Amino acid sequence: MVISTALSARIREAGLAYLLLLPSLAFLAAFTYWPILRSIWFSFHDVVLGDSKIIWLGLENYQRLLEDRLFWKAFGNTAFYTVITIPLAITCALLLAVALDSKLRGMAIYRSAFFYPVMIPSVAAGMVWVFLYSASYGPINKGLSLIGIPDTAWLYDSKWALPAIMVMSVWKYSGYFMLILLAALKLVPSDLYEAARLDGISAWNRLIHITLPLISPTLYFVIIIGLLHSYQIFDYVYVMTHGGPADATNVLTFYIYQNGFQYQDVGYASTLANVLLLFVGGLIAVIATVFGRRVHYLGR
Amino acid sequence: MAEVILQGVSKAYNGRPTVHAVDLTVADKEFMVLVGPSGCGKSTTLRMIAGLEEITAGRLLIDGADVTHAAPQKRDIAMVFQSYALYPHMTAYRNMAFGLLKTTSLGKTEVDRRIRAAAEILHITHLLERKPNELSGGERQRVAIGRALVRQPKVFLFDEPLSNLDAKLRTRMRGELKRLHKELGLTVIYVTHDQIEAMTLGTRVAILSQGSLQQVGAPMELYMRPANTFVATFIGTPEMSLLRCAVKADGTGSRLDHESFSMVLxxxxxxxxxxxxxxxxxIHVHPHSVPGMARGIVERTELIGSEALAEIMLGQDRITARMPVADVPESGAQVSLSFDLTRARLFDANTGRALAA
Amino acid sequence: MTTLHGQTDAKTLPFTQEARQPFRLAALKRGWLHVVMVPLALLWLSPLVWILVTSLKTRTEVFDPAAGFLPQVLQWANYPGALSVAPFGIYLVNSVLVTGGILIAQLVTITLAAYAFARQTFPGKNLLFTLFLLQIMFPIYATFLTNFVTVRELGLLNSLPAMIVPFVASGYGTFMLRQSFRQVPTELADAARLDGCGHLGILWHVYLPLVKPTLIAFGIITVVTHWNDYMWPLLVNNSENVRTLPIGLGLLAKSDSGADWTRLMAATVVVVSPLLLLFVIFQRRFVDSFMHAGLK
Structure with missing residues (x-):
């Protein structure tokens, strides 16, 4: 009797908890889990957008994927963009954060100057940079001509188009990462720096051996955030180059869009989407194993 | 105001027992103190009375009603927490009004009247519009007590309420609590780890150790007649000295033999x-050797103002004696000892239980 | 006298040197830092400057290589010109409705879920929490294709709800708020129980007022994200009266294939300015929000 009342109280407690989770879970199920499962299911089928009939294909889509040179190009571009842009933006952000952490005068102005691009919609940012990059009248070319570099149609040159988008990404996100790192830097106890200075350790070594290890949890977090923000490359490609020239800026998200929406081939597009999920999931797993264990938690 | 009865109240976490079958009756208008070392189960017991912890087995009655499984707000109790647990985003007034408005159907004017009255008693009328972070520790304490008072509950529960105050303030609040209890005729259950607090506050004291009730009684009763060695050494500072002895039959009566003395029982x-x-x-310490008395060597002495303490080795046992400062012996001196045996107690060496002497 | 003088000199000299040098060095370093940082900050600001300047030029000035950096005459007419091309008023209302809808819905779902994860015990808690975190890894931008199929099947294409429903649950928000809830002392919840509150009462009267900074931080991040969102609205909308501001801007860019940069930049200023203005006014709040989003 007594045990049953205690038990029923616990069941009631759990029931309430599930009830509280229900709204979130319902939407997560509909718009996160179900799409993933469905994407896997679709990848074994021939699915045409807007057609309810689906035909079993087995592994055919995957075979096609392996032979699809454009897929490999898009995959390579995605990997290139991710692997270069994130470290670049984070390095940039770290240097900015360290510079601003030294109680620089005009701190608030600097902070805003580097952070405001985060507030700008990707479509607006993309457009502005199309203008900045334009061949004859673009300010970038105007500036470069002053030091004797000839006019380049950056976004129309298959060698430069993707790097040009990457430079823009660094401009857009460094300020965000800087801000997060700045918050972490402020938590490093200053007596650690003082002790290191008394030991005659140089500024560079202080950065490498004291600052970096102590902010490593945040650095790790920033890497993950950076990875998740790299999904936004779709917006830039869509607005700035539409994948061109000659698919030099075609990335997985955009290629999925082309296959699914333009060619209405949802089956193949789902196969591509699965590769994207695996790529991001795998990258996070790699980062977690490489960095996750080495992270130093300050007093936690 | 009412009587609280615990019948075999027990608590187990994941099958691991932490409170064993506690039987305790708290009389109306009594100030009952639950005391024991940390981890003894006193706070868990209090939280079970409050309804914050599920009672695994046993029954709890408040004013005759079985509230073993009742929700906290249905038990007609109020609690003062160790950290005071004042809502940081509400003023002192709102803190006191919040529970009243939630649990009763009192009108605004009655709520206001009660808060003003409680504030008057606690001398916090001028603090009512302040938020907790604008109050000192002692002031927060008063507000927390006020929050309990306005509820006019049958039972007041206190969970180590004075442990976050400095020593001076603690003494003052102790007096204050005593005054409140007496003037307002409250029924109080009070948890503390501090035996001095227990002795000075409680009309009765319940001592817990390792989840079991050791003894319940008036403070002086516990001091004079501890039920076992745990109670004997827990109550009183410096603690009671325990001397290992053997009882031997001796024709007419019996004798108590220690390695360094022997006496008639x-x-x-x-x-x-x-x-x-x-x-x-x-323990009386004589500086000169007195024939027939036990002899010990003074290890160390301590002057504590009005009197002095001396730690003395008596054979293998270390005992502590109290004496006037003028009579304190030198460290290392040999002294003779006599005991005031009118109140001496014997405990079973195996079970620790007191023996009827 | 002279020896004494000499002695004091010898004594004080190394001291003053040692005491002053770090300061002078630091000042020098800081000066150098500004020399590097000022151009860098200007570089970062230049796109914004270009937007503003171009929005006030004439079309010929943009393309004329001989024209100066600043416009000859400020062409304010570019603004009404840009706004008359498309119904930006409707776009603005849609943006407000979509962003506001997502914000309110998320605040409700994450509050309930975060409370359950922070303060309740129930079977499967860890597994469910991992499932919530899964959404951080795989947001809508990763699963947009099959999500589009779902939204289409629900008959929501070309409607405002299409832009809201996929974002109602937030793994990130739940995680952030759960961390904050766990900072609230449990004694406060106990006190509230004695004061007659159930779980929902505790949540409403104690937890929510105490985590207001986190709610504001999350709110700001959500508003910035969804106010600026481009990809998802682009996919599910093809109708004038449900377009949001970024979509309208994108459309303007496409239709102006002759690249009327002056009008386009004027429209960009209009789209960008609400958030930038809020940012300038509430700078501290914004900065704190994004800063603490990274700290757990």
Whole structure:
């Protein structure tokens, strides 16, 4: 009797908890889990957008994927963009954060100057940079001509188009990462720096051996955030180059869009989407194993 | 105001028992203190009375009603927490009004009247519009007590309420709590780890150790007649000295033999192995050697103002004696000892239980 | 006298040197830092400057290589010109409705879920929490294709709800708020229980007022994200009266294939300015929000 009342109280407690989770879970199920499962299911089928009939294909889509040179190009571009842009933006952000952490005068102005691009919609940012990059009248070319570099149609040159988008990404996100790192830097106890200075350790070594290890949890977090923000490359490609020239800026998200929406081939597009999920999931797993264990938690 | 009855109240976390079958009756208008070392289950017991912890087995009655599984707000109790648990985003007034408005159907004017009255009693009328972070520790304490008072509950529960205050303030609040209890006729259950707090506040004190009730009684009763060695050493500072002795039959009566003395026992003791418990003030130290008296060596002395303490080795046992500062012996001196045996207690050396002497 | 003088000199000299040098060095370093940082900050600001300047030029000035950096005459007419091309008023209302809808819905779902994860015990808690975190890894931008199929099947294409429903649950928000809830002392919840509150009462009267900074931080991040969102609205909308501001801007860019940069930049200023203005006014709040989003 007594045990049953205690038990029923616990069941009631759990029931309430599930009830509280229900709204979130319902939407997560509909718009996160179900799409993933469905994407896997679709990848074994021939699915045409807007057609309810689906035909079993087995592994055919995957075979096609392996032979699809454009897929490999898009995959390579995605990997290139991710692997270069994130470290670049984070390095940039770290240097900015360290510079601003030294109680620089005009701190608030600097902070805003580097952070405001985060507030700008990707479509607006993309457009502005199309203008900045334009061949004859673009300010970038105007500036470069002053030091004797000839006019380049950056976004129309298959060698430069993707790097040009990457430079823009660094401009857009460094300020965000800087801000997060700045918050972490402020938590490093200053007596650690003082002790290191008394030991005659140089500024560079202080950065490498004291600052970096102590902010490593945040650095790790920033890497993950950076990875998740790299999904936004779709917006830039869509607005700035539409994948061109000659698919030099075609990335997985955009290629999925082309296959699914333009060619209405949802089956193949789902196969591509699965590769994207695996790529991001795998990258996070790699980062977690490489960095996750080495992270130093300050007093936690 | 009402009586609180615990019948075999027990608590187990994941099958691991932390409170064993506690039987306790708290009378109306009584100030009951639950005391014991940390981890003894006193706070868990209080939280079970409050309804914050599920009672695994046993029954709890408040004012005759079985509230073993009742929700906290249905038990007609109020609690003052160790950290005071004042809502940081509400003023002192709102803190006191919040529970009243939630649990009762009192009108705004009655709520206001009660808060003003409680504030008057606690001298916090001028603080009512302040938020907790604008109050000092002692002021927060008063607001927390006020929050309990306005509820006019049957029982007041206090969970180590004075442990976050400095020593001076603690003494003052102790007096204050005593005054409130007496003037307002409250029924209080009060948890503390501090035995001095327990002795000065409680009309009765319940001592817990390792989840079991050791003894319940008036403070002086616990001091004079501890039920076992745990109670004997827990109550009183410095603690009671325990001397390992053997009881031997001796024709007419029996004798108590220690390695460094021997004495006649008035009553019979069934056990051969016992502890003789003596409090510091029951030990008399004589600087000169007195024939027939036990002899010990002074290890160390401590002057504590009005009096002095001396730690003395008596054979293998270390005992503590209390004496006037003028009589304190030198460290390393040989002294003779006599005991005031009118209140000496014997404990079974195996079970620790007090033997009827 | 002279020896004494000499002695004091010898004594004080190394001291003053040692005491002053770090300061002078630091000042020098800081000066150098500004020399590097000022151009860098200007570089970062230049796109914004270009937007503003171009929005006030004439079309010929943009393309004329001989024209100066600043416009000859400020062409304010570019603004009404840009706004008359498309119904930006409707776009603005849609943006407000979509962003506001997502914000309110998320605040409700994450509050309930975060409370359950922070303060309740129930079977499967860890597994469910991992499932919530899964959404951080795989947001809508990763699963947009099959999500589009779902939204289409629900008959929501070309409607405002299409832009809201996929974002109602937030793994990130739940995680952030759960961390904050766990900072609230449990004694406060106990006190509230004695004061007659159930779980929902505790949540409403104690937890929510105490985590207001986190709610504001999350709110700001959500508003910035969804106010600026481009990809998802682009996919599910093809109708004038449900377009949001970024979509309208994108459309303007496409239709102006002759690249009327002056009008386009004027429209960009209009789209960008609400958030930038809020940012300038509430700078501290914004900065704190994004800063603490990274700290757990």
């Amino acid at each position: 008035d009553a019979d003791a069934a056990n051969p192995d016992v502890f003789l418990g003596v409090r510091p003030e029951e």
